[in-house]
Amino acid sequence: MDTIVAVSTPPGRSAIAVVRLSGAESLEILRALVRQEEFAPEPNRVVLKSLLINDDVLDQCLVTYFRAPHSFTGEDMVEISCHGSPVVLRQLIDLIQSYDARLAEPGEFTLRSCRNGKMNLSQAEAIRDLISAQTRAAAVQATRQLRGELAEALEPSKHELVRVIVVLESAIEFVEDDLPSVQLDEIRKTLQRLVVDLSRLADTYKAGHLLRDGIRVAIVGRPNVGKSSLFNKLLGFERAIVTDVAGTTRDSLTESISLQGIPVSLTDTAGFREAGDKIEAIGIERTRRAMADADLLVLVLDGSCSLQDEDQEILKAAGEQAFVVAINKTDLPQLANMNDHLNGAKVVHVSALTDEGIPELTAAILEPFGSLDSDSVGLLITDSRHHDLLARAKISLEGAARSMDQAAGEEIVLADLHNALRFLGAITGETTSEQILGEIFSTFCIGK
């Protein structure tokens, strides 16, 4: 396997940057960099070294050598912590490439780790999630998956399923043996319990995927109700241009923020009204799209004026979507009757000017998504593939239970049970027929 190199810290100027090498030549390249042919660093031990280029010292660095297979990728690896100057980094990477290493493709370190059996697929997926985690809560979930918690959490269910399969298989295969009779009621109960357990886990995906991908929130309303001011307030800095000219925001603007540890992708939209010109028309079309894509709308009204036709129209456009009404401008005299028109929708009174009601708005935005914020939340499914597999396993189990209710033969019930096991196996690793037979022979005394 050839040796790959990459700067593992984000681009730009920083105090320290980390360069990583992986592959059989890693140590040789390090020796060349420090100009010591005999350099034999103790694995996993950090040492201070000068890296040389054309007899000049390029940088003083901390270097660590990891010996295969005890490294992240399972190959020989070297990590160099140097000073985070883009110039130094470029020279260093060029130099390393001249020593027969190549730039790593995106994700290649993880891929190698996967190939070398250092982690399974779901762990690799977790690493991807961990790297791209935008908030602490998402990182906690990714870490849990990295530890193999999903496979672990499924183990008891899988075990129970195998037990049921063993009993039914034995009844088919060893008809001439003196086996205890099959307790159908017990099997029914077990299947019900498994369906409940798997559903519970699969249902965490709703929360889990929001944790990973973030909640998409769009701020909508007619022009000049203060959408961009609220957007800036939630963001914590002046991102959108704010004027008192109606229709200042012409295009949608999206920023990622963390609200109480939950990643939220917040979109400011162009005001909703009859378009004045072509550009505005495009902007309003984008608003419609942002609304359709959002998990939740923040519908902004101006508390100092009465409800306009355009407001009503937006309320209608929101349709079945989840939304929160923010009645803005509490710093101005308020018209009292606005709530009457909102059919019991969740309403928060805010002032983008004075910050009044902003914490309440934050809470109202997160409320429909349940409590995602703390580390105390159990394991969540964050991956759509896992969700799909769990849902299918559940459907197969329900099919098996239905077959039992219709007094179908064991082989038909088993067809669904084996399917369920295959789906779970795609998450946790396969159960072979040999393992099932082994379980049968250790449970029952088989054989004439």
Next chain:
Amino acid sequence: MIMAFDEAFDVLVIGGGHAGCEAASASARLGATTALLTLNLDLIGQMSCNPAIGGIAKGHLVREIDALGGIMGRVIDRTGIQFRLLNRSRGPAVQSPRAQADRALYRLEMRKTLENTPNLSLRQGMVVDLLTPNNKVRGVVMQDGRRIGAKAVVIAAGTFLNGLIHTGRRTYGAGRAGEPASLELAETLKRLGLPVGRLKTGTPPRLDGRTIDWDLFQSQQADERPVAFSFSTDKIEQPQIDCYIGYTTSRVHEAIRKNLHESPLYSGQIKGVGPRYCPSIEDKVVKFAEKDRHQLFLEPEGHDTNEVYLNGFSTSLPAGLQQELVRMIPGLESANIIRPGYAIEYDYVDPRELGPDLQVRRIAGLFHAGQINGTTGYEEAGCQGLLAGINAARLVQGHTRFALRREESYIGVLVDDLITQGVDEPYRIFTSRAEYRLAFRHDNADERLSKYGREVGLVGDGEWERFNKRRDRIAKIKSALRTTRIRQSDAAYLALAEKIGLNGVESITLEDLAKRAGVTSVIISQLLPAETRAGGSLEEIESALADNLYSGYIRSQENVIHRLHGHDTLPIPIGLDFRTVNGLSHEMAERLERAKPVTFGAARRIPGLTPAALVTLLVNVNVGV
């Protein structure tokens, strides 16, 4: 090198057991001059262990052998003295025929069948050496010095390879009780560099039927409507007998426990691995100590003998002790053992050395079939013999190799398991080994496999015509099931509604009606139009119903397997050195190297292969090669 031979054939088959008989018959009938070499011509087709053919999944194998044009099904149909369809109360896919044979009749019928096969010669003698210059089979050397030339050799030597019998602390070399072991041939295989291991199996004592108190056992009768193994059998002619069921007692168990030190199994004397599903009585008593009785079957060995097989009491305890233990069993208080039980250890060759045609990969023209591949059972042996015999003849005749896929037959499952996963214990077929169990019924083996038998050349014109007619009749029945409706105005409706409750539906097709609980094939047959009913037997109606019953499940199962194992059919380049695959750990590469999978599906089923290793292989082979 010029070799002088006393005789020469296209194909030689070493061993006259169940694998050897099928191999020799198939090879000869395909036009290859063939000789069957056996230690004793009088023991061709001998049933070394229990006198029965079939059983769950095993019965399927026999019907598959028959559909392909093999002989086992016909021979047992002519010599079976107790036919029973197992799992009759369960779904059609897991029903399987079993028949107890008249041991002597079976043997004679098999020999007669082989003697009447053109191109087939029988030769008595022991093979001591294989001639394989340049890793190519040229012939064999016999113990008496004869040299016999051949282009292909099938080894089907059963338990004879380096066989070692244990009874108590005594051991002696033997292939079966009373027959010599084949020691030189075992040495030859080692010399050729083939990986050889040890397995163990056992057999129970045989009793003198006149000394059994039959009244103390519960009788088990043959089926009134026997289901034959062969698709060409019209009627089972042998008179049918009863078998008997009894039980051991805790007194027997205590005595065994007290004498475990006498058992070669527990003294460490036996090194070979025995089958878990066919445990000795010692094993049963030790591993399932909580059971206070174990089931026994008394199986008469034939019409003209008093010998009775004590099924369930396999043992390698000393013969004298066996006699004492037997007499502790209720009903056997005065029973005499006429042949003691024993355990036998024998050599097998790692079947991962074989290709799907059962040819040893590194020696052209050498085929292995039966227990040499680590299997147990007459049916498992027979189907391998058939496959090896077909391929030996095809090799000689310059045809492509013939293999069966695991998606279409139990034979395919068995061979694929053997050559990709190897064996840790004697391998027996089970229905649960097949992913597509619902599609593999004993009664549709012809539908699945006769076309291959025909293509290869083993299914003759008569059988082929018979098969086509049967298939047409079943198709007609299926069409009638779809189109025939029972309406409220029909006379049959009221009776049906009373019996199974129709909830006042206006009308229902027979196909849908059949899926309801309580509707038997007999009821359906009575509702079919008279001309359809007249054209087909009840068995054929049942086949049609079974096709309908499972079709939906089979489709959904195919979808699931395709979704999850979509890469299974992707080929892995033959000859790929897995140690050169980037990123595979040493251990994973070794596992792959030993199994030499030719598809990803085969690789996936290698025990201990991690999902990560599979992904690595997939990435590398897809991208890199």
